[in-house]
Amino acid sequence: MSFETQQKELRDLCAALLRDGAVESVIGFGERSDSCCVCPPIAAKREKDAGKLAWNSRCVPNLAPYLPLRGKTAIVAKPCDARAVVNLIVERQIPRESVRIIGMDCAGMTGADGNPLRACAECGERRAPVADDIIANEISSRRELEDTRGEYSAKRFKDEMKKCILCFSCRQACYGCYCQTCFADRVLPNWQPAEPGFGAKMTYHLGRAMHLAGRCVECGACENACASGVDVRYIIRGVTEFIEKEYGFRAGIDIEASPVMQSCSMDDRNVGFWGGDERE
16 A cells, blocks of 8 residues: 555545544644645644645654644544654543544655655554554555664763754654743753853753653654754663663553553662662
8 A cells, every 4th residue: 555545545534524523623744845845734624624634755743742722633643643642641631532543554754865764764663552543554564674773872972962052943843842841941041152062962951851751752753853963862762761671661552551650669670870670
């Protein structure tokens, strides 16, 4: 099945949902223009607007931050987008009954050069773990993408920080950064140096990584939004891998699961500073 076939199924489904009043709007992707490098988010509110919805390899943005709209809303969701929606429901940012998840089987999005995006190259999810509707794509389960994770080291971290200009684009693109006032903004002075120092950049990125512990859905929206080419997700990924290894938890997979950082059990491991279990 091709993108074109999925797109037709998507348009037909959304037209029916809007016509029958099952939803009041559909958040999806619009057709890419010559001046836009990705398919932009759009909201379809009438049956005829469903014909404007697009689905192709440049449907890159995570649409979860655009929830909630007023009334029952459907969202066109890649697997990572669906995980983000699930996590917003789990964190009680949106009620489950207000959103209809249209899961799009996804073989991975591509960059402007036609190569797989880094997040997609490492993604193991090809179908939304939670969805009200599934628009399948048989090729999604057969496509093999290269793992580009690389090593963790102090040198790599410093090299990534050198690229950062502390513009906060990664925060603005992230579904999980929904706080009305960010911790980074609370400590900003009325002036900033022309070039932010290493300490300020390290504090921001490590602080954000801690805030996303057990919440990151590995969608890559942060690094896709970065104008400086910082591998922002690499910093958070270390925390994500730690959470999965120690607690067996991945964000956005189970709508009934309690957030790992908001629950505790006597059986939880007590991992020491240098690693290992302090009970051993």
